Amino acid sequence: MIVIVGAGLAGLSTAYHLAGVPYRLYERESEVGGLCRSYRKDGFTFDYTGHLLHFRQPAIRTLVEQLLAAKLHQHSRKSFVYSHQTYTEYPFQVNTHGLPPEVVQECLMGFITTLLQPASTIDQKDRSFKQWILSNLGEGMAKHFMVPFNEKLWKVSLDELTSDWVSWLVPKPELKDVVNGALGIKNKAFGYNPSFLYPAADGIRVLPESFLPGITSVTNNIELMEVDTKRRHATFRNRCSGTSVTEHYESLVSTIPVPELVRRCLDLPAPLKTAAEGLRWVSVYNLNMAVAREQVSDKHWLYFPEPEFPFYRVGFPMNFSPSLGRPGCSSMYVEISHRPMEHQPVDQLVAQARAGLEQAGILRPSDDMVVSDLKDLHYAYVYFDRHRARAIPAILSELERRGIYSIGRYGRWEHTSMEDAIGQGKQLAERLRLEQNHAMSA
Numbered sequence: 001m002i003v004i005v006g007a008g009l010a011g012l013s014t015a016y017h018l019a020g021v022p023y024r025l026y027e028r029e030s031e032v033g034g035l036c037r038s039y040r041k042d043g044f045t046f047d048y049t050g051h052l053l054h055f056r057q058p059a060i061r062t063l064v065e066q067l068l069a070a071k072l073h074q075h076s077r078k079s080f081v082y083s084h085q086t087y088t089e090y091p092f093q094v095n096t097h098g099l100p101p102e103v104v105q106e107c108l109m110g111f112i113t114t115l116l117q118p119a120s121t122i123d124q125k126d127r128s129f130k131q132w133i134l135s136n137l138g139e140g141m142a143k144h145f146m147v148p149f150n151e152k153l154w155k156v157s158l159d160e161l162t163s164d165w166v167s168w169l170v171p172k173p174e175l176k177d178v179v180n181g182a183l184g185i186k187n188k189a190f191g192y193n194p195s196f197l198y199p200a201a202d203g204i205r206v207l208p209e210s211f212l213p214g215i216t217s218v219t220n221n222i223e224l225m226e227v228d229t230k231r232r233h234a235t236f237r238n239r240c241s242g243t244s245v246t247e248h249y250e251s252l253v254s255t256i257p258v259p260e261l262v263r264r265c266l267d268l269p270a271p272l273k274t275a276a277e278g279l280r281w282v283s284v285y286n287l288n289m290a291v292a293r294e295q296v297s298d299k300h301w302l303y304f305p306e307p308e309f310p311f312y313r314v315g316f317p318m319n320f321s322p323s324l325g326r327p328g329c330s331s332m333y334v335e336i337s338h339r340p341m342e343h344q345p346v347d348q349l350v351a352q353a354r355a356g357l358e359q360a361g362i363l364r365p366s367d368d369m370v371v372s373d374l375k376d377l378h379y380a381y382v383y384f385d386r387h388r389a390r391a392i393p394a395i396l397s398e399l400e401r402r403g404i405y406s407i408g409r410y411g412r413w414e415h416t417s418m419e420d421a422i423g424q425g426k427q428l429a430e431r432l433r434l435e436q437n438h439a440m441s442a
């Protein structure tokens, strides 16, 4: 029996692609989807912050398009950076036109300096995120966007983070693109998501739900509590009845965060347990708001690098899909990161967010707020640091030796997208299916 833990996209995709191989899928929450869920409140639909689909793998795009048939709409990205009281297009590095001339000059000269410097002698994998920013984008872009934005998001000095995850998320531009961007000449789309797909109605929840007709066994409100990796026993607790059940498995597919999994594996060696406890991450307050005024912004989402704004990003769901809110209103998701064990009172967060939105000219003092609702995403962005680089390969390979496959964004402890979670589930299911077929024919 294959036991799958967690019905987010990685777990759902594993189950979907196991087709014909017996499995059981258990989910702690009362609904499937994990981070890729949506909920309704007072006539508005909110995701757990904006979840937009962008694809690099044609096979996963085809699968999602088949699953959602005609339910997806394509949008050309309208995302901007708000700084120096000005909106400039995202990504910052190729769109400095419109900023004060001295800022544009610092960004341009800093970037040119990086091109004149000899190539860094520091090995790519040993370079800190800060060193990566300085050597790839230069001092000006570091000062005016990359460092303040990322320190606000990560809540840690960028010297502590490594740079092995950056290259696909932060595009390294060519000189002509930086110059064109400084002069306001636009002839190219940049970044990993210049266009994106999003469901026409009901929010991103329709994506995980679209897997369900292809899934034979999923049980909600069941939480993994303990794993005996030698005997291959997993113990679950029913969150409604409080009863426990122990299952024997040949393979355990876990999509829950690595530290949570390792804590539950009672018989793993102590050094691995210590390694898992040392993994770090940042949490995100997802403040969902709505006001009784139409189109407070015509953009999809905005980045805020400056420290006077408490949030690092704000998005406008009704600009992806007008059906996500009440006519005559606007909805927003506001993202504020925080250290996992440090918390702020809700009222304070709402007041700070509102003040920031007014300062940026998005809200007016007269706006009537009709919804404000806070979700705390405990595991949001994992740290790529020197500890992770050593710990994760050791933990994952020891788990796999014991028949436990840890996949998904927090199962592999990485910065991956919905597409990646689906892709990892598919790949693992195909491997387990093959192994099962070999075992049966041997």
Ligand SMILES: Cc1cc2nc3c(=O)[nH]c(=O)nc-3n(C[C@H](O)[C@H](O)[C@H](O)COP(=O)(O)OP(=O)(O)OC[C@H]3O[C@@H](n4cnc5c(N)ncnc54)[C@H](O)[C@@H]3O)c2cc1C
Pocket: 005, 006, 007, 008, 009, 010, 011, 026, 027, 028, 029, 032, 033, 034, 035, 036, 048, 049, 050, 051, 052, 053, 054, 222, 223, 224, 225, 255, 256, 257, 260, 284, 377, 379, 380, 381, 407, 408, 409, 410, 411, 416, 417, 418, 419, 421
């Ligand atoms: C702020 C933010 C914005 C994002 N925006 C985008 C975006 O725009 N586009 C994009 O492609 N991706 C985005 N992502 C990434 C995307 O959300 C993830 O890649 C994807 O949803 C991960 O799916 P998963 O199945 O790996 O993990 P999860 O969704 O975390 O699923 C894990 C599941 O395991 C369950 N679980 C946990 N513990 C237990 C237990 N003990 N027992 C049983 N079940 C358990 C959880 O309830 C959950 O359902 C964003 C992520 C964040 C944090």
